[in-house]
Amino acid sequence: MKKVIILFAITIILTACKNDNDTKVNKKLNVVTTTTMITDLVKNIGGDSINVQGLMGAGVDPHLYKASEGDVSKLVNSDVIFYNGLHLEGKLVEVFEKMKGADKTPIALANELNKNRLIGSDYFASNYDPHVWFNINFFEQFVEKVTLVLCEKDPKNTETFRANEKRYLAELENLKEEVQDAVNGLDPEKRILVTAHDAFNYFGKAYDFNVVGLQGLSTATEAGVQDVQKLANFIIDKKVKSIFIESSVPRRTIEALQEAVKSKGHDVKIGGTLYSDALGTEGTQEGTYIGMYRYNIKTIISALM
Template identity: 45%
Template sequence: MNLQYKGRSSSIQRFIMMVFVVGVVLILSACGESKGTEAKAEVEGKLQVVTTIGMIKDIVEQVGGDHVEVIGLMGPGVDPHLYKASQGDIKKLDDADIIFYNGLHLEGKMVDILEKLNASKTTVAVSKNIPEDKLLSDPNVGAQGHDPHIWFDVKNWMSATEVVRDTLIDEDAAHAEDYRQHAEAYLKKLQETDDYVRGQIQSIPENSRILVTAHDAFHYFGRAYGMEVTGLQGISTASEYGSKDVSDLRDFLIEHQIKAVFVESSVSTKAIEAVIEGAKKKGHTVNIGGELFSDAMGQPGTEEGTYIGMVRHNANIMVEALK
């Protein structure tokens, strides 16, 4: 009898413990679900925005503030000319309320995807309001092709900011005044940046205002701020270059007695190093003046991880090497 009682007692204790454990699990699960639901509701209350390049993501964060949730597909060091969307990217694009991209064939390998999505959701090229006569041509694309690197003229990026502002207002009129105020503050900072860069470049002796880079990303910069610009590769890094391109650029450096060339954070240094070596063999020493940010910004949390910080960094590096 005692053994049977002890057996029943143990069974009852195990049952009570099981009920207790299950209860705790259910309570914790309910709390987790509640927190998850709250977090989801917080995100769902915001506009879901996906951008291609980091410079556009920065605009949306500046103008959208707490009313937007932004995902950028292309991070630091990523070349948009060669970028291919993954299945994960397509899911992000499909879930977005708004998609912002540069346009002008910068995102060459994503054009078809973006055009298809445009039929079902708000898909906006931030370059759309830049007048035709303000766009530079790209001879590699044909008569109607344009250089897509519009952000190197800060005035163009002010136009892009206005496109983002107006799109957010159209999609979320309830927060229109916030978007206007944020945009106004950011546009003021952009104007200050434009003035700063202009002053920096003008401090370089006129005959030294020659910018040589790995690929032709800086023509808008050259036109806006008064520099002669040349690159080894074409406007798109997808374009090929050969030994003649290397030798032609080498001869250009020697002829103009250029002392510094620049590498880019999103472009391989191999080709520009071949040019430097070729000049050295001809008796002309060329140094790498520094790393510029061209098609991608710096790491998040750094000065160069913002559009304004990136532009100021580039101007400072040029001045330091060429002044």
């Protein structure tokens, strides 16, 4: 990380004049994003009027992500930077702090949320669970903030940004109805979601699911033997039908849990792979926020029914 920060400081000096000149000419905004969810959001609002570069790709775990030299260059040469915040991108925090001293202020979208509505967590320096995008209402607030910033930075395209915002918010409202209808078809006693780590607490709170993660809130923590055995007993006691792998977390943790249940004379199925900290491959249904949410809810309901 020290090497990256040194490189960052050098790059600031070398590119300062270039950045000043670029902002004065009529070019597309260069927007850099961190997680795939935010990248998809910004593309929906900006469309062809902006250039978007996402640092993280499909299946990338933001908890463990470290900035490369190429990432630092993208950040320095950007006009706008959007990230989740709440220490989700923990290993990028130091880089963002350095940027604040270089007349760049990366925008943490989670700062727009009412802290009284967030779920507390001792695992993060923010003291909050950062997986806020699983509350669609919160994600809509992200949309509104992104639109506001893009309009301020590029007023000539305000009409386009506002039209895209209106369309996308309508799609998110439809998504909320779809998800609620699907959840209503699952008996309340079956609404137990067991995953590799606690990424789905906001989903659980919104749709009345009991969410249990083997690794806790951060994938940086490892599940021990006692954790596995304790959760295995919970699955047996609650007669949980299926447990779930996450695309950005190694499957071995859930497979170990499944074996622990079997060793006690019971059976639990792996209900499928859920997308938690990252979207699926670009160009697929799961490669968009809305498509990911639809895929997840269909997978969860089908496996627990």
